[in-house]
Amino acid sequence: MDNYVTGSLIRKLRESRKMTQEELAQKINVSSKAVSKWETGRGFPDIGLLEILAKALGVSLIEMLSGTDIRNKNRSADMRKCMFYVCPVCGNVLQATGEAVISCCGITLPPMEAEEPDDEHAIKVERQGDEYYVSMDHPMEKTHYISFLAAVSDHGVQFVKLYPESRAEAYFRIDNVKYFYALCNRHGLVRL
DSSP states (O other): OTTSOOHHHHHHHHHHTTOOHHHHHHHHTSOHHHHHHHHTTSOOOOGGGHHHHHHHHTSOHHHHHHTSOOOOOOTTOOGGGOEEEEOTTTOOEEEESSOOOEEETTEEEOOOOOBOOOGGGOOEEEEETTEEEEEOOOOOOSSSOEEEEEEEETTEEEEEEOOTTSOSEEEEEOSSEEEEEEEETTTEEEEO
């Protein structure tokens, strides 16, 4: 495993909770020497200790195993700062109001980074009554297609899953929409 549990992460989390090595050791019923060895990279915590160690350090077990400290900085849940995660194995799409540790099919998923649309991924938006009609002139083949369209407002996400051999189009309520997103299965996430 490349990212079992890093000693630097254990130390960072311990120090952020203002705990000494001795205090952490007492909480999880090990010696302070064991904690010192973990933090200096001269050993690893036993797998049976990981759940209690994560709890003592105030993180999830998945965060411990990822080897990184992820904190959602979007505490106010501003929907305009939402993030999308897509599983490359099953195509599952997950959305969070901020950075999170999300896994699917045994893989920890990184957040998708949205880019400006280029000519091939131009998002067209037309107002039709009380809705937005959103479309794209994009191939919708089995190997190259738009996976979803989404509209993000101050207080929510409207999401439409698309499939190959259908049309890259959707209708969204006019609801103070700030951004439109589209995910190309080959080229990634774009935002208008």
